[in-house]
Amino acid sequence: MRRLIYSAIVLALPASLLADPLPSWSDSSAKQQIIAFVDKVTTPGTDGYVTPTDRVAVFDNDGTLWAEQPVYFQFIYAMDELAELAKEDPSVLTTPTLEAAANGDTSTVLEGGEDALLEVVSATHSGVSVDAFQTSVAEWLHTKRHPDTGLPYDQMTYQPMIELLRYLRDEGFTTYIVSGGGLHFMRVFADEAYGIPPNQVLGTYADSTYEIVDGTPTIIKAPAIAFVDDKEGKPINIERTIGKRPIMAVGNSDGDFAMLEWTTAGDGPRLGVLIHHTDAEREWAYDRDSHIGRLVDGLDKGPDMGWVIVDMAKDWSRVFTGSN
């Protein structure tokens, strides 16, 4: 009988009280606000209740779900790939930017701004089938290591965010990536690393062509960028692809501002979260002056908009999935 009563009590409690769903988060205000939000939208019969089909949560990737320093990992892949291509055929290095990239001279390429980055990415991400490209990325992920941490890149995902994604899905949310990173690049690891399947990965993409290659229908990546999934592009892509406004959005840079703004402007309970990179010891500390993941508007306006600003150094007891 005691057992029966105990079971009844346990069943009546929110799942979040039974076991800590976010063990790598310090017991801070940020964690409490996230859990309070999830409890609110999942408790039937209350004003804040949201049906599971509307529990859509969107996450930026670079700097939000995994690291992005010293430069976006996709760009490191592009430089490595370009160096490989140049070994076989040096004539592919048709410009000073491409030469610098093949030599691993990141800072020279970065001086060229976004155009230079796109030039390098385009040179290595086009003229191949989607299948061949993704095989190449998978091979790179299996063999290369990050220059500073020595970790495989897909072990530089943030353990607190992996827990958050899992917690949300356990609570009936659908979790999406909405990133300025390349769609085809991210899909290679998103399912295994984050539990996010291909149709829930939104990103930047180039044109594709449909061609019959040696009798086989094939989808080929073309050079021209068709859509940049950043800034205002994020809410536009979410509306176009998911077809509804999320109730929760998580990012780390001003590239995520419009996504959080649109998400949290909706009716009913909404949650905007910004990951603030404050941890120079365990990760990197950067915000207003960074060439990657610049965060100004989010810090200036986010708190007034009710967004949760996560202080990585204080709010996370652990950072990378691949190390403690």
Add this chain to the structure above:
Amino acid sequence: MRRLIYSAIVLALPASLLADPLPSWSDSSAKQQIIAFVDKVTTPGTDGYVTPTDRVAVFDNDGTLWAEQPVYFQFIYAMDELAELAKEDPSVLTTPTLEAAANGDTSTVLEGGEDALLEVVSATHSGVSVDAFQTSVAEWLHTKRHPDTGLPYDQMTYQPMIELLRYLRDEGFTTYIVSGGGLHFMRVFADEAYGIPPNQVLGTYADSTYEIVDGTPTIIKAPAIAFVDDKEGKPINIERTIGKRPIMAVGNSDGDFAMLEWTTAGDGPRLGVLIHHTDAEREWAYDRDSHIGRLVDGLDKGPDMGWVIVDMAKDWSRVFTGSN
């Protein structure tokens, strides 16, 4: 005891034998091939077994899930909407094409080909928020009737296809629309009419802009077409949005050829289905010479590629959802 044995036998039978999952389909070869395919991919432990996450089925909309004569219903909406706009402000009719459209002169507009159609659609589908556009379409669907059948347009869905969609989902498939029709237009009725939620509706779309209107973040439809989800665009959009190759594709015109070709070229069991409009009495009979839903390549090459050609007159015992 007899009851127990009976239960065991019932459990061992494929679900399709317990009750007819496709009651509006005649007991023809087409129906048998569809059911045999579904049984094959859903029977564990066999060569043909496909895990539920890979059971992706894609459907064209116009002429496949609902009717498309005398002209695409979205175009009828555009003409009706243009006539309404012109009542308030005749100066919107800036070209002979727009004047013809506002007067309901379909044939004049059709003589102008695809450009004329796009001109009319663009004039009525842009400069408004997605929300306002979809409210307008919903109102139109609730009030207007098809000129020939007198049915509400969303009752001119094909009952056999509604059954097929439901049957596939019952068998663990995810069902998508992949249509040349407008994304925002279709999403207004797809969930209620077909059980297909917004994120599983792929279609043609225009550019969008993200703007703060009177303090409210708003997504506005722009005039320029950004992507035409037809012909080669279909496999490209499927790869981009769903991120995997379907195992089943259903269409009715040469605009669906590439989608069926790409789908059925994959490894393992695949099914391509073409709906052939052969029923001049209950619906419309058209194929090679039609200005809408033209079907030539599908009839010439489809059978050799193993595609199932559904003869509407013979294979369907009932046509529209809204009438017998």
